[in-house]
Amino acid sequence: MTHTTTPPTLAEFGHALEVVHRVTRRTPLESSRFLAEILGVPRVYLKCENLQRTGAYKLRGAYNRLTQLTAEERARGVVAASAGNHAQGVAFAARELGITATIFMPLGVALPKLQATRNYGANVQLVGATFDETNRAAQEFVRETGAIFIPPFDDPAVIEGQGTVALEMLDVAPEIENLIVPIGGGGLIAGVAVAAKQWAAERGRTIRVIGVQAENAAPYPASLAAGEPVTIQTKSTIADGIAVARPGVLNFDLVRDYVDEVVTVSDDDIARAIVMLLERAKLVVEPAGAAGVAAMLTGRLKVTGPTATILSGGNIDPLLLQRVIGHGLAAAARYTKLRILLPDVPGQLVRTATIVAEQNANVIEVIHTRHATELPVSEVELELHVETRGIEHGEAVAQALRDAGYVVRVGERY
Numbered sequence: 001m002t003h004t005t006t007p008p009t010l011a012e013f014g015h016a017l018e019v020v021h022r023v024t025r026r027t028p029l030e031s032s033r034f035l036a037e038i039l040g041v042p043r044v045y046l047k048c049e050n051l052q053r054t055g056a057y058k059l060r061g062a063y064n065r066l067t068q069l070t071a072e073e074r075a076r077g078v079v080a081a082s083a084g085n086h087a088q089g090v091a092f093a094a095r096e097l098g099i100t101a102t103i104f105m106p107l108g109v110a111l112p113k114l115q116a117t118r119n120y121g122a123n124v125q126l127v128g129a130t131f132d133e134t135n136r137a138a139q140e141f142v143r144e145t146g147a148i149f150i151p152p153f154d155d156p157a158v159i160e161g162q163g164t165v166a167l168e169m170l171d172v173a174p175e176i177e178n179l180i181v182p183i184g185g186g187g188l189i190a191g192v193a194v195a196a197k198q199w200a201a202e203r204g205r206t207i208r209v210i211g212v213q214a215e216n217a218a219p220y221p222a223s224l225a226a227g228e229p230v231t232i233q234t235k236s237t238i239a240d241g242i243a244v245a246r247p248g249v250l251n252f253d254l255v256r257d258y259v260d261e262v263v264t265v266s267d268d269d270i271a272r273a274i275v276m277l278l279e280r281a282k283l284v285v286e287p288a289g290a291a292g293v294a295a296m297l298t299g300r301l302k303v304t305g306p307t308a309t310i311l312s313g314g315n316i317d318p319l320l321l322q323r324v325i326g327h328g329l330a331a332a333a334r335y336t337k338l339r340i341l342l343p344d345v346p347g348q349l350v351r352t353a354t355i356v357a358e359q360n361a362n363v364i365e366v367i368h369t370r371h372a373t374e375l376p377v378s379e380v381e382l383e384l385h386v387e388t389r390g391i392e393h394g395e396a397v398a399q400a401l402r403d404a405g406y407v408v409r410v411g412e413r414y
Contacts, residue, residue, distance in 0.1 A: 045169070050286070056085035185248045192209065216234060271328035342381070366384060
């Protein structure tokens with residue numbers, strides 16, 4: 001196998017682990033019987049980096065990188081551009097090492113992430129409506145001041161730091177045969193894949209590594225097909241932590257050579273995964289961090305043997321979490337929207353409510369209108385948001401209303 005990027009050695013990962021343990025927690029490796037049943041494997045493990053200090057694995061790579069700065073470089077200070085987890089990781093690491101940190105963040109950054117970064121002692125500069133504008137401002141600051149830029153993923157020391165996650169996992173559960181890892185720029189999966197496969201090779205074993213990207217921001221499938229990093233046009237996604245348009249150069253080489261497969265998941269898949277983790281595992285996980293679980297829930301992964309994924313972060317804005325929970329419940333058919341045409345006569349609302357109640361469904365919201373232009377003069381439309389137990393239950397409620405003579409649409413479908 002030919003590498004254009006020299007991978008870190010297992011010894012280098014081991015040294016990085018000793019370094020990052022000065023500030024990081026050895027996060028839990030929880031098991032999930034629910035996910036094991038879905039995948040049809042004996043065990044599924046969840047590496048809870050959402051419980052890491054700063055709320056994400058990013059602290060590992062940031063701290064490992066900053067410890068390698070010379071005294072002269074530390075005196076110049078460090079700079080990062082980030083909308084979230086990398087910002088907090090660099091800010092925290094810099095504070096621990098007594099280094100001045102300037103973090104450039106987009107104007108629309110979530111308030112909790114902004115406050116956390118400032119609380120770690122960084123000088124935060126809010127610049128740009130897009131991350132590209134923010135990053136350009138950070139690079140200009142570097143040119144003007146001579147401060148050291150700390151990249152979020154395309155750096156050997158960062159890759160080594162992120163790969164320490166794999167060593168912790170395999171120390172607790174050496175039987176793991178499959179690792180499912182969220183991918184943004186590729187720092188985490190590059191480190192994890194190289195560390196895990198070298199660890200396994202020393203023991204005469206193999207470990208399969210599967211990457212997961214959000215389908216609206218997935219440059220790796222296109223790049224791997226082209227044989228080189230390519231830039232894609234991203235679309236909006238709730239998984240902002242892994243929303244990148246182009247792989248890192250170092251990361252691409254390592255992903256190409258060490259990762260077995262890359263799959264994509266939709267925002268609906270991710271929302272379902274967040275809800276599942278809340279309900280089943282009692283864990284709050286941000287959308288990017290839930291990507292591996294989302295891939296499991298799709299049923300498209302073909303794996304055998306003990307499997308693990310990394311919950312890479314838990315920094316989710318409570319307002320976004322509220323919206324994601326509602327969306328996730330709807331995507332899992334736990335909410336069903338029914339639109340019902342009613343005769344504009346007294347008693348119809350009570351009658352429909354009775355039918356819904358008889359199906360053991362709970363009405364969450366009611367919208368009653370007679371002013372829609374497409375409605376006949378003698379009819380009104382009733383929109384019910386109903387709590388249901390899944391697709392079959394929602395259809396049963398709709399069918400009971402149809403059996404009573406009503407015209408019913410489920411969701412937006414006629």
